[in-house]
Amino acid sequence: MTATADAEAAANELTPLADYLGSVLRRLRALPPLDLDLTQAYGNVLAEDVVAPHPFPAFDQAAVDGYAARWEDISGGSRGSGYVPAPSGAPGGRSIRLNVVGDLGAASWRPVRLTPGSCFSVAAGAPLPIAADVVVPVEWTDQGMAAVEIFRAPKRGYGVRRAGEELPAGTLLARAGTYVSPALVAVLAATGIGHVVVRPSPRVVIVATGDELVEVGRGSQPGQVVDANSHALTAAAAEVGALAYRVGICDDDPEGLRGLLEDQTLRADLIITTGGTGTGPGDMVRRILSRREGTRAGPVTFTEVALYPGTALGFGTVGAEEVPVVCLPGEPGAALIGFEVLARPAINLLAGAEPVFRPSVRAHLLETITSPVGLREFRPAHVAERRGGGYTVQPLPGGPFTLSGLAEANGLMVLGERVTTAAAGSTVDVLLLDRRR
Known part of the structure; x- marks a missing residue:
């Protein structure tokens, strides 16, 4: 059997990413609605349609x-x-x-x-x-x-x-699922609305695991790795609109991990862990959260997904409240890509936001690239609009594992499981990252 055939056979044993995401997202429900004062509603998603009770302008x-x-x-x-x-x-x-x-x-x-x-x-x-x-x-x-x-x-x-010239009374101002922007706040206030029913921003707790991790403010050295993941994932969750809390570092201690997660269920709508999703001797997260008790499976299922980078992902619930938990790899690039494809849609779904995925465009590739067989690759890239319409995309050096590439990217190029080579001039899908620059 050739190396390519071996790789294809191994890839066939992986779960397709689309199937995996569908199975995960079907288990999640939007958070219960909450009546909020208008001044607190910004950044949330409306849980019901809003109709103007009064005209705007209110008088001539x-x-x-x-x-x-x-x-x-x-x-x-x-x-x-x-x-x-x-x-x-x-x-x-x-x-x-x-x-x-x-x-x-x-x-x-x-x-x-x-x-x-x-x-x-x-x-x-x-x-x-x-x-x-x-x-x-x-x-x-x-x-x-x-x-x-x-x-x-x-x-x-x-x-x-004239009175009601812009918005007569009874006008549908916004539908359920609409993001409450500053301009929408102005419209709601101008038509006499003081409270709105919204989906609350999800409370997301981020935990980094591993005996090797140390806090930021120093350089990594053999046996010690600076915890970049929990800081990056906290920022990523906040970018989506979540109320993000960084717990910090948890050592590879079974009892400590169980206790920490149990404590966090009291204040979390979603828990994200990073590290320990593999099958190696030090991968404590997978070992503890997937443990069987009697004839029952563990609360978290770990799946080998046809995803590059980072095939090992975990999802399930923890605690008596059955708080959803997403388990991402420990390698920083794989953790950030895993967040994009799994955690970000989960947060949007909890918040009632639609669509749950980032917008995408079709773009012309500027250079020929190769991709692993049988895996759906997400590669950092720079996407630009062309004169006359359309887009071009330039892959950034180093592939998906380079943090510098992720920091520079304004898009993620998506190469399907069957793509092994994408030629310059071909058309590929690109997820648009909403970076504020």
């Missing part, structure tokens, strides 16, 4: 600073004593004079009415007088106080915002 109002008037008084439809010779250079050679009978600001509340030949000085946001159907901008006038001369007549309705 001025959209600009100027003079609220009747259009027929300034349009020439009722020319009379209000017309006076205009200053030199004024359009048409004539201007219109109206009596200014009052001032209206945004805090004005008493209803007032216009009479023919009169106007009100108004500030933007002020309620319009009854019968007003135009606001003349101040720069089109002599800015008079008792009387004003208008040098240019706007069209009917200029400078006016």
Whole structure:
């Protein structure tokens, strides 16, 4: 048997990534809804449709600073004593004079009415007088106080915002599953909404395991490895929108691991561990969490998935509350890729967000690359838009195991299980990373 045939035979024993993700995500449910004050709702996902209880604007109002008037008084439809010779250079050679009978600001509340030949000085946001159907901008006038001369007549309705013009009462403002953005908060507040029902942000606890791990602030040396994973995964969970808590390092101690996980179930909606998912002598996480008790299987199932890097992934529940737990590999690159393909969708599902996966594009590959047979590879890459439309993608040096490549990437190129070589100029799928740059 050739080396290629051996590799294909081994790959055939692995679980396809799509099958594995489907089996995991079907076991998760969105968190129960929560009624939150609007000021606390940002970053959450709506659990139900939201309808405007009041119109926006709530009343007829001025959209600009100027003079609220009747259009027929300034349009020439009722020319009379209000017309006076205009200053030199004024359009048409004539201007219109109206009596200014009052001032209206945004805090004005008493209803007032216009009479023919009169106007009100108004500030933007002020309620319009009854019968007003135009606001003349101040720069089109002599800015008079008792009387004003208008040098240019706007069209009917200029400078006016009618009640409900933008959002009538009863308008569907947002559907369930919508992310609450700052702009949506403004819309909800403007239509009179003070509380919304949302899915709470998942509380995610991150635990790094391994006797070899040491805290950051020093360099790695033989027998000691700086814990990069728990810091990176905490940041990744926060980027998704979770309330992320880094517990720190747990040694390869069975009782210590059991006790730590049991304690964390009291404050977690999801627990992520990193390290110990393999079958080696030091892989304590797999050994402890998959242990059988009597005839019952352990609470966490570890699966060899057709994924590169990091084939060994674990998923199950822990504690009396059956809190979901995701077990990722200990190698930093594999841990971050594992987070992208498994933990990130799980967090989005708990939060009620849709879609649960990152957006993707089809892009033209700029160089020929090879990929392991039988594995779905996620490789750091730089994706760019092309002039005239479409995308190009450049693989970053070093492949998926290089942290520097992951740090530079704005996309993850996805190469399917049957792809062993992708030629330059071919089209590949790329997941878009929402990095804030």
